[in-house]
Amino acid sequence: MEFAFNWFRERDATGSGKEPSPAVTGDATAPRDWVPPSDSAADGTGQSLKDLHPTHDFDYEAMVRDLGEEIIPVIRKSYDGTVPLQEHMTFRQFIAKHWRKCNSQKYLHQWQFPLSEGAGGRLCRRSRPLPVLDEDMLSSWLDLPQCSGDSPLQYLFMGAKQTYTEIHRDNGGLDILIAPLYGKKECTLVHRDDSQYIYRCNASLERPDLVKHPLLINARIWKTILSPGDILLLPYGTYHMCRNLTKCLSYSRFHLDIVNLPGFMRSFFDQDAPEIEHHIILWNYTTKCINTLDNITDESRTSTVYDEEIIQHEKKVVSTLTLLRHTVQDIVNKLSSKEQFEEKKNDFSFADRKDDVSILVKEWFQLLNDIDVSLHENRYKFISRKKPRVPRLQALLDANMGQSDSIDTLPQTKTKSIPPSAVDTATPSFSYDQLYSLDLNAGIDQHFYYRLNGTWHQARVIDTVPNKRAVLVSYEDFPSDHDEYLTLESVTVANRDGLMNFEEVVPETVLRCRWGNDAEIYYAKLIKKVCSNFVRVEFPKLGRDLDRWVLPEELHTRPQDGK
Numbered sequence: 001m002e003f004a005f006n007w008f009r010e011r012d013a014t015g016s017g018k019e020p021s022p023a024v025t026g027d028a029t030a031p032r033d034w035v036p037p038s039d040s041a042a043d044g045t046g047q048s049l050k051d052l053h054p055t056h057d058f059d060y061e062a063m064v065r066d067l068g069e070e071i072i073p074v075i076r077k078s079y080d081g082t083v084p085l086q087e088h089m090t091f092r093q094f095i096a097k098h099w100r101k102c103n104s105q106k107y108l109h110q111w112q113f114p115l116s117e118g119a120g121g122r123l124c125r126r127s128r129p130l131p132v133l134d135e136d137m138l139s140s141w142l143d144l145p146q147c148s149g150d151s152p153l154q155y156l157f158m159g160a161k162q163t164y165t166e167i168h169r170d171n172g173g174l175d176i177l178i179a180p181l182y183g184k185k186e187c188t189l190v191h192r193d194d195s196q197y198i199y200r201c202n203a204s205l206e207r208p209d210l211v212k213h214p215l216l217i218n219a220r221i222w223k224t225i226l227s228p229g230d231i232l233l234l235p236y237g238t239y240h241m242c243r244n245l246t247k248c249l250s251y252s253r254f255h256l257d258i259v260n261l262p263g264f265m266r267s268f269f270d271q272d273a274p275e276i277e278h279h280i281i282l283w284n285y286t287t288k289c290i291n292t293l294d295n296i297t298d299e300s301r302t303s304t305v306y307d308e309e310i311i312q313h314e315k316k317v318v319s320t321l322t323l324l325r326h327t328v329q330d331i332v333n334k335l336s337s338k339e340q341f342e343e344k345k346n347d348f349s350f351a352d353r354k355d356d357v358s359i360l361v362k363e364w365f366q367l368l369n370d371i372d373v374s375l376h377e378n379r380y381k382f383i384s385r386k387k388p389r390v391p392r393l394q395a396l397l398d399a400n401m402g403q404s405d406s407i408d409t410l411p412q413t414k415t416k417s418i419p420p421s422a423v424d425t426a427t428p429s430f431s432y433d434q435l436y437s438l439d440l441n442a443g444i445d446q447h448f449y450y451r452l453n454g455t456w457h458q459a460r461v462i463d464t465v466p467n468k469r470a471v472l473v474s475y476e477d478f479p480s481d482h483d484e485y486l487t488l489e490s491v492t493v494a495n496r497d498g499l500m501n502f503e504e505v506v507p508e509t510v511l512r513c514r515w516g517n518d519a520e521i522y523y524a525k526l527i528k529k530v531c532s533n534f535v536r537v538e539f540p541k542l543g544r545d546l547d548r549w550v551l552p553e554e555l556h557t558r559p560q561d562g563k
Helices: 002-007 060-067 091-099 117-123 214-218 261-270 278-302 308-335 338-347 357-379 390-400
Strands: 008-010 056-058 071-076 085-090 107-111 154-159 164-168 175-182 185-190 221-226 232-234 239-244 248-255 447-452 455-475 484-487 491-493 510-515 520-538 548-550
Touching: 002 008, 002 060, 060 091, 060 117, 071 091, 085 091, 175 185, 175 221, 261 278, 261 308, 278 308, 278 357, 308 357, 455 510, 455 548, 484 520, 484 548
Parallel strands: none
Antiparallel strands: 008 056, 071 085, 071 107, 107 154, 154 248, 164 239, 175 232, 175 248, 185 221, 185 239, 447 455, 455 484, 455 520, 491 510, 510 520, 520 548
16 A cells, blocks of 8 residues: 555644644554555665554645545435446545535545556555465456456545445455555454345344344344554455545555455356356466466476575465366356356356357366376476476366267366266167177277276277286376286386385375386386286277276176266
8 A cells, every 4th residue: 555655744833724634543563564665665764554653634735735636436326325426526525525624425436546547557566465365366367457467346436424325345356455554443343144134134233123033133243443554354255345434545455366266266156256267367367377387397407596485476376376276177167068158158248259168168178188287297397307298188188078989078187977868778788798708809899988088988909818917007196097007017116226026115196207208207106006907908099099908897799877
């Protein structure tokens, strides 16, 4: 809130010619880490907004010089005192007609100044978030010149004593910060789950009527008075009403980080705030985290200096990106369900793009893979023999994007059963071991169905081997759908040379695995060791990189429902 420092001036000894400022007190230390030092502090005067005390007055004339010609929203009470009426005027007109009149009932209400080229350019990027909050994802939303790199959801409120906003909640899944710059403000809060107890905002909290609204007694209600230096944080969905106890100028902003991300995603799919572009905010911030982690990874490979601050920052970015990965995975899963999308397609904020659902899934699935690549490269940045993971991901992406003869044409990232209607129960299904138990080689060149990455694909048998020793592995950063059997010739123990000793290795051992036609190196954990008959299969429409060893009982003449 450094932008407001120039709107205050030191009072002279007599205080003549200036209106009293009884409320410019507050806790001088509360926003100490939020408000950057002012220019005057830098030049030795030692003053900043957080240090204002009763010897300072609000200089509204300085504010008029900064914002005088800006068009602002002003509300006034209607005749019945319920629905406010809104009008617009210049800031200069508001100060002259209403602010200087102590009894004015008109209220500068929720002016979103970042959307103004003039005010946004002067006021944005001059507030540092509270240290207890993580980076604000909203700063990645819009790319307007005046507020690029800052949240567009910042507001100013300004009104005389007793001006107020009714009890309400703000949808969108965003936290709210409220900080008075001048004057005192009373805030009444109600828990977000207590809508039924306040009768969906129809019950009066100031003059409660327990005969008309008896359940109001169960509502969880808090009341607090804010002064300059105080900052109130409202968790997303909190019902609140605010009343100015004196003339009051206050600053407010919405906030989004990984803590309130679940509420943001709930709002995303419920579409309770269509004015907020949830998908763009999430996409842009995720991309920003990927780029940040990639830069950290590249610098770490060449740096020889240990910097604890950089290490902690890297851990924070990895933690955030991992959480975002699961969030993006959830979007992919929801979009991948035909039935759910058909029922809720009008509820997705990006459905108006008129894109085919498969295109939307492909875009989000590609973002998911970009996250995996970034996390994988960071994890193994100091292992020189590890090759890029992109070829494997691209093969899996192609397999999931319908370049196959799979039963389900939508990409799947988790196991999904074939709909019962898609399975012909009239013809029985047999497994490979049931048909060729006496002679494994008799099934070579025959076609079967194998469940790969949650979808049934046609596979051709190209080789068999009896009593083969192999290991079942789970690849780092890949879901369990990608677990597979590898022969001993394809794996070694990480950080060891030579062949793996089958008898000595135990579950959870980290293995270095050669995968695909080009023997790309990937890391995996050992799940179990087996000695069994194995069948080598290829997928005609998926490419040779996905050839693999499978157990005979995993191959079927027809897709299996629910397995």
